[in-house]
Structures are given as structure tokens and as C-alpha cells.
Amino acid sequence: MFRPVALLVVLAAALLAVPAAYAVRVHVRVEGKTRTIFGAGDPVLDVTSPRANALPENALDALETASAVGEFFYHVTQTGFGPYVDQVGRYGSAGQTGWVFKVNGVSPPVGADQVKLAAGDTVLWYWAQFGAAGGPKTLVLRRTGRCYTALAQDDAGKTAPAAGAALRVGSLRTVRMPNGRACIGVHRGLLVRATLAGAVRSNALP
Structure with a gap:
């Protein structure tokens, strides 16, 4: 008579474990304009996606996870090219300055939501000032x-x-x-x- 209850408990536990199954362990650091905002030593985080599906986590998810762990603010604006991070911490994008990212040392030619992560990757978000020669x-x-x-x-x-x-x-x-x-x-x-x-x-x- 207790089997249905036990089955429900098992199913509930399985559902709660689903988000963790989508996590990917990567190194994350966020460098601000004047100081490090998060992860000076490139700590490893379990990056999870806020989406309720099994899509691979991306570089924007890494920023979201770091924000939750480090309790810092960031803001995303939706544009015709996809989501754009226009502020992290106190400093927003303005003129020739803004927020960009690298994965494994490379700056991808696409938005952060399009760069899928694999275990062991290193994600760096940073404030940049651009000039004639590009970014820093x-x-x-x-x-x-x-x-x-x-x-x-x-x-x-x-x-x-x-x-x-x-x-x-x-x-x-x-x-x-x-x-x-x-x-x-x-x-x-x-x-x-x-x-x-x-x-x-x-x-x-x-």
C-alpha cells in the first residue's frame, strides 16, 4: 500500500536532480574597470542554465552563475542581434567602452548566448575600452x-x-x-x- 507513495518520492527526487544534470564545470572570472569583480583565481563553477531544457550552457549562463555566487549586479539588453550585456557592477557601456568576454582566451565573433561551453573551459568577462587598434x-x-x-x-x-x-x-x-x-x-x-x-x-x- 506504500508503493505509490514511494514512487512519488522517487519521481520528485529525480525531477529536482534534473537541473544539476545540465550543469557544466568551468572556470569563471569577471574583471571590472578598476578591480576584479569575481574570481581572481579563476575558480571552478557549476554553470547551470535558467532554461528548463537540456541545451548546453553558454558564456552568458557563466556570467549569470557568477553573479549569483558573487552577488554582483549585471544587466542584459535585448537587441536585434540577441542579448547584450550592457552593465556589470557599477559601470555600464558608453561610447567606446563596454563589456566583452573570452572563452579559453579567444574573443568569439558571436554573442555570449551562442557560445556553448564544455567542461574545463575558462570564461573571462571584462570591461574594455576600444580604440583604433581594437580592444585591450x-x-x-x-x-x-x-x-x-x-x-x-x-x-x-x-x-x-x-x-x-x-x-x-x-x-x-x-x-x-x-x-x-x-x-x-x-x-x-x-x-x-x-x-x-x-x-x-x-x-x-x-
């Missing part, structure tokens, strides 16, 4: 032992040493990187990242 390069920081290398990455994902970058060790120490590389001593508990005028700040590493 994004910095990528890598570490080998106590030595760090800063790379400047263009929209196609091509990298080159970020000559002249500065290595920020915590909030009080700065180390010059004339050739895009620097070695530092023990800095227990402090995060390290690279900055360069005109470029988007890098990911943070221990």
Missing part, C-alpha cells in the same frame, strides 16, 4: 616555482611576453617585469597578479 589585450599569468611569466593575449588567443608589466604581490609590493618575467621570494598567504597599462589585469596565483 588580456594578461595571463603563469608560474614555475617562484618565477612568474606574464603574457599579453589578443582576441585571437595569440600570446606574447607582456614586456613592462608589473607583478603585484599582495597589496603592498610591486615587482617590475621588463621582459614579462620575474622571480620573487617567499610570499606566504599572498596572491600574485600582473598588471600593464592598457591591458586587462591577469588571473591571480599563489
Whole structure:
């Protein structure tokens, strides 16, 4: 006599588990105009889609998930070309500035809702100022032992040493990187990242 009840419980549990089945685990970071808004260390998030179907998650879903986890505001405007992110945090798009994104270091030629994500992808949203040469390069920081290398990455994902970058060790120490590389001593508990005028700040590493 209890079998129907047990069956309902099982079905309810299965329905609740459905959204999780659509999640994809990716790295997400959001860089603002003057500071990091979310995920300095490129944390892994379970990105889920607000849509009630099994469509693959996209780069816009990644921003939505980061917004929910980090409790920051963003706004989307619907245009003839699809949804457009016109504000993240306090700064909105205006003139030659706006919000753009990269997936695995590449700036796609389509909207964020059209870029499907796969497990292990890295999604970067950032505030950009555009000029005659296009948008800013994004910095990528890598570490080998106590030595760090800063790379400047263009929209196609091509990298080159970020000559002249500065290595920020915590909030009080700065180390010059004339050739895009620097070695530092023990800095227990402090995060390290690279900055360069005109470029988007890098990911943070221990």
C-alpha cells in the first residue's frame, strides 16, 4: 500500500536532480574597470542554465552563475542581434567602452548566448575600452616555482611576453617585469597578479 507513495518520492527526487544534470564545470572570472569583480583565481563553477531544457550552457549562463555566487549586479539588453550585456557592477557601456568576454582566451565573433561551453573551459568577462587598434589585450599569468611569466593575449588567443608589466604581490609590493618575467621570494598567504597599462589585469596565483 506504500508503493505509490514511494514512487512519488522517487519521481520528485529525480525531477529536482534534473537541473544539476545540465550543469557544466568551468572556470569563471569577471574583471571590472578598476578591480576584479569575481574570481581572481579563476575558480571552478557549476554553470547551470535558467532554461528548463537540456541545451548546453553558454558564456552568458557563466556570467549569470557568477553573479549569483558573487552577488554582483549585471544587466542584459535585448537587441536585434540577441542579448547584450550592457552593465556589470557599477559601470555600464558608453561610447567606446563596454563589456566583452573570452572563452579559453579567444574573443568569439558571436554573442555570449551562442557560445556553448564544455567542461574545463575558462570564461573571462571584462570591461574594455576600444580604440583604433581594437580592444585591450588580456594578461595571463603563469608560474614555475617562484618565477612568474606574464603574457599579453589578443582576441585571437595569440600570446606574447607582456614586456613592462608589473607583478603585484599582495597589496603592498610591486615587482617590475621588463621582459614579462620575474622571480620573487617567499610570499606566504599572498596572491600574485600582473598588471600593464592598457591591458586587462591577469588571473591571480599563489
